[in-house]
Amino acid sequence: MSDADVDTAERIVVAGYGPAAHRLVERLAHRGHGGAVTVLGAEPEPAYQRPLLTSVVDGTLPSGALRLPAAPEGVRLLLGVTATAVDRERRLVHSDDGRSHPYDRLVLATGAAPRLPDLPWLHGSDGQLPAGVRVLRTLDDTAALAGAAPVTVVGGGPLAVEAVLALRRLGRDVTLVHRGPYPLDRHLDPRAGELLSARLRALDVDLCLGRTARAYADGKLRLDDGRCVAAHDVLLCTGAAPRDGLARSAGLAVDGGVFVDDELRTDDPRVHAIGDCARPAGPAGSYGGHTTAWEQAETLALLLTGDDFPPARSRPVLRLRARELDLVRLGAPDGADETVVLADAARGRYARLSLRDNRVCGAVLLGLDRAIAAVARLYQRGEPVPADRLALLLGAAPEYAGEELPGDVVVCHCSNVTGTDLEAAWQAGARTPAALTAATRASTGCGSCGDELRRWCTEFVRREEAVSA
Template sequence: MDTRTVVIGAGMAGARLARLLAPVCDVALLGDEPHAPYNRVLLAEVLAGRYAPEVIALPPVPGDPDGPGGPGGAGTVRRGVRAVRIDREARTVHCADGSAVAYDRLVLATGSNPVLPPLRGTSGGLPEGVHPFRTLDDCLALAALARTGTRAVVIGGGLLGVSAARALAERGADVVLAHHGPTLMDRHLDPAAGALVRTHLEGLGVEVHTECHVRGLRSGGRQTVTGVELADGFVLDAECVVLACGVRPRTALAAEAGLRVRQGIVVDDELRTSDPYIHAIGDCAEHSGTVYGLATAAVEQADTLAARLSGSDPAAAYTGTRALTRLTLGGAGSLDVAAFGEPAPRPGDDVVQLADATRGAYRKVVVRGDRLVGGVLLGDLATVGALARAWEGDDPLPDAPLLHLLTTDGGF
């Protein structure tokens, strides 16, 4: 077993790995945020005011100053420390504060950065009142701005933008959601399901614009945002703007060290990069051509790598994740959304679909041969557990009419 493992990135993947390794390895966790590791999936609940920030904290890593055992625990946790360079020959990580940390094994869990579109009015940096929605600091800054009557514009109608719009509306802000695509959450949902999400948001008071292209930001005195300019010249008044335009894997550190990078940091089934002493997991990692960007994949990768590095299962291999995307849109008459696999059928696929506009319920599954290959469900999600298990396990479907897949027990 290697004597010293350094993990760069204290997000969900890095913190989980460090927590699993700490009882058996000398592990150091470096995180550039000052906060204890937290569950990024629940940031919208903090923005909505449902949870206090401490509620979304992850289980503490031994060695964290606020964790059990304090700073003298089984590992070392350094918060607010940014890694700036990897010296692969010396096996050392250099940090922005001038310190250097030696490693026998290095794990990159650097996550992803928000995509900041090239908008007019941002050449000198983002105006005051404009924030991505990626970190706890972003969330707290937006929460401080949002109050009853605040004019808020969310740019981007994917999963993150929809979550932010819902949360701001729950805080009482007057929210406009501007999305360039034809339907909301179009990466995960089909048009019918996206239309139901839109109806639900509009019921919360959110003004939704699709096929809407944003050209720039306007700001007033002291570079404080005052509006969002659309491509047709129309200006949306704004005191608060959320940039929810997607994320991009953080690969700069790896690329500068000469590691193989495509969309993400390329890893094999051992989650090993092109350097055998360096691994990558979570949102920054690309496995078999896929960057997952999902919490489920981050957890599975962390568990697999922990088994290998700790010696508990030296042959453990990561072969990919079949993950379900799930979202709850709160407010009066909350709406549950779940999507998995391929919601768009290919020629020859069977499609089973049930819709109840009155109740805001929608169910659709795609079947290829005797396998379930994708689905979208909104409203009552009683069937989602059985369907997800069949999809994740790639199991043959029961010999029954396909309509049974959408009954309350999923036909199983």
């Protein structure tokens, strides 16, 4: 987007108020956008950290703790209001409260809805899910998962695994039904998958793998092999589908998401889409590599306030938010010229390190917490790995063991916050994890760095005490 295209007094209307919209309006204000900003959010509550919903399910966090910082002053926030139609000719968004909202630029941030598997028993004539069948996408959904009766989770992705563990923490009997050969089969190699399955079984999770659910009635889920599983509740964790209906009815190009170019623009140059509702028109990994909802929001805020397309910074990281299971996947093994595997089934430890030019391009690490810190550091910095690979994986490489919390390591990938950023905020007076979050935005994305943020806080206190002793 060239400077000539940008008018910082433009009226911006945002449809949707999830994490992507929240980050966008916060960044627009930070960058001095002068025009009116109106946000329509269908949910009654302000934006919250959706990825932390499983922490509400298991009672680790109260629902209020997920709330993201308040919208900047001056933003017109209309909660419980759904955008129902877009009149692109007159540049108006209509909402279900009968109002119309004029825009110079419209940003679609309508997110995604749970994707339901194509199973006939799920789709009644009234369009409602059968009683007892649930999804996990909103704060409202978490309340329905309280209770003690057996529950069956259907799915095999990170949400399914995190939900299974959260429900076990509540003491519920849990069965996981997944049609793949092991949970996280799209992320892990078979060996890691085997160990993960063993770990889940050790936590008393009943795994039904390679199976689909055929019918659900009277608290029993029947599988395709004829087995019946007791299930007071069935939780579907079977993916998310972009909410692109508003764009479709406005005549924008849509196919499993709103098509956008590298500048997050739809085929109408006045309409953008970010976050889970957007789909890059180019090959996977488009947006110049800006892939998460948070990063897309930051990119668009820069573009709408006259900056250049920012450099990509995402380095894909998947980390389970589950204290029973230290599991991380970094990058991808594609193009590796060396692979190092460590498998210690008896102690549930596993590592697969994919190296290219002696640097980490991908890694799967399970049950190796010290190696996770060291390998993640090498991966983020793009530094060569030590010659003694085994020592690195066992957390025993001396050159990687000393500096526990190095300043240049990215602590929060979603907001690109380093240890040095945290230290600067601490020195400026942010003395609690919440204050550090408010000052740096660390932990306002996927939330998987929450524990690390607390560790840093403890470390700052320790350093101060050491100085004053």
